[in-house]
Amino acid sequence: MIDVLYFAWVRExxxxxxxxxxxxxxxxxxxxxxxxxxxxxxxxxxxxxxALRVAVDQELTGFDASLEGAREVAFFPPMTGG
Structure with missing residues (x-):
C-alpha cells in the first residue's frame, strides 16, 4: 500500500x-x-x-524515481516564489 497525496490544482x-x-x-x-x-x-x-513536481517520502524527485519501499508519493505544481 502507498499513500498518494495531491496538492493545489492537482487535488482540485x-x-x-x-x-x-x-x-x-x-x-x-x-x-x-x-x-x-x-x-x-x-x-x-x-x-x-x-507542469507537475513529485516527492517520494517527502523528498523531491523525478518521475523515474523508484517506489521500492516508498510509503508516500505527493504530486503538486511547481512552487512560485515571492
Missing part, C-alpha cells in the same frame, strides 16, 4: 486530497500511468507532467 482536478492505493508500479512514472488509466479526471490531472 482529481477531487480528493489523498488516497491509499495498492499498486504494482515500481517507479513514479509507472504509478502515473496506472492512475491515468483509472478515470478521465486522472488523465486530465496528469496530462502535462512538465
Amino acid at each position: 482536478r482529481i477531487g480528493v486530497p489523498r488516497e491509499r492505493l495498492e499498486t504494482e508500479a515500481t517507479t513514479v512514472a509507472a504509478l502515473v500511468e496506472e492512475l491515468r488509466a483509472r478515470e478521465e479526471r486522472y488523465e486530465v490531472a496528469f496530462s502535462d507532467l512538465a
Whole structure:
C-alpha cells in the first residue's frame, strides 16, 4: 500500500486530497500511468507532467524515481516564489 497525496490544482482536478492505493508500479512514472488509466479526471490531472513536481517520502524527485519501499508519493505544481 502507498499513500498518494495531491496538492493545489492537482487535488482540485482529481477531487480528493489523498488516497491509499495498492499498486504494482515500481517507479513514479509507472504509478502515473496506472492512475491515468483509472478515470478521465486522472488523465486530465496528469496530462502535462512538465507542469507537475513529485516527492517520494517527502523528498523531491523525478518521475523515474523508484517506489521500492516508498510509503508516500505527493504530486503538486511547481512552487512560485515571492
